[in-house]
Amino acid sequence: MSMKAKILIVEDEVPICNFIEMTLKSKEYGVLCAKNGQEALSMIPSHCPDLVLLDLGLPDLDGITVLKHLRSWTSTPVIVVSARGDETDKVEALDLGADDYIVKPFGTSELLARIRTALRHSTSIHSGTTQNQFCVKGLKIDFPKRLVTIDSKEVHLTQIEYKIVSLLxxxxxRVLTYDNIITELWGPYALKDNQILRVNMANIRRKLEKNPAAPEYIFTEVGVGYRMVEE
Known part of the structure; x- marks a missing residue:
């Protein structure tokens, strides 16, 4: 049997920590727990977890501070699990390098799905593998050919529309913030003009979605960014 990933839970509320720990162990993940930020920062270099579940409201260091410390030296996937549902908090965490953001309370299925996505993305990056195709719900993207089809019919996208779709x-x-996308496509010194991105996204949805008002492929995290449906 293959060895499951090791996950560090950084959470000061014992009932929540116990619940997450029980959920992860039931899926055969290895589990470590830290009750505050300092303990987490001391454990990570020695235990080398494959993923960190990070609460923001810690009793010593704010979770954002912990995230900044981690991103200064490691690319270990970090999923923020927080009661803070404000868009500003989400954007800040994601822009600082969090791989995802889940608002409490959450369902176990959602948590496990987000963990699988973050681990899969991390494995792909570190193994050096490249993804040649993306297929979901009739949508197919052939990256080497730069070809997008829906139900085998070619979809004609502009160059920038294709770049947005392929990036997502x-x-x-995973949710990508507006600034993440703009920086990736137009460079770090581009004006953070969300309107340009929204116009392009409206055009993309008219071409990809059966009903642009109820998208199947690209979802909006209001005030934060966009997320492509998983395969």
């Missing part, structure tokens, strides 16, 4: 597809299941 390569991070399917």
């Amino acid at each position: 597809a390569k991070s399917a299941g």
Whole structure:
């Protein structure tokens, strides 16, 4: 049997920590627990977890501070699990390098799905593998050919529309903030003009979605960014 990933839970509320620990162990993940930020920062270099579940409201260091410390030296996947549902908190965490953000309370299925996505994305990056195709619900993207089809019919996208779609597809299941996308496509010094991105997204949805008002492929995290449906 293959060895499951090791996950560090950084959570000061004992009932929540116990619940997450029990959920992960039931799926045969290895589990470590830290009750505050300092303990987490001391454990990570020695235990080398494959993923960190990070609460923001810790008793010593704010979770954002912990995230900044981690991103200064490691690319270990970090999923923020927090009661803070404000868009500003989400955007800040994601822009600082969090791989995902889940608002409490959450369902176990959602948590496990987000964990699988973050681990899969991390494995792909570190193994050096490249994704040649993306297929979901009739949508197919052939990256080497730069070809997008729906139910085998070619979809004609502009160059920038294709770049947006392929960027989201390569991070399917993860939310990318508006600034993440703009920086990736137009460079770090581009004006953070969400309106340009929204116009392009409206055009993309008219071409991809049966009903642009109820998208099947690309979902909006209001005030935060976009997420491509997972395969």
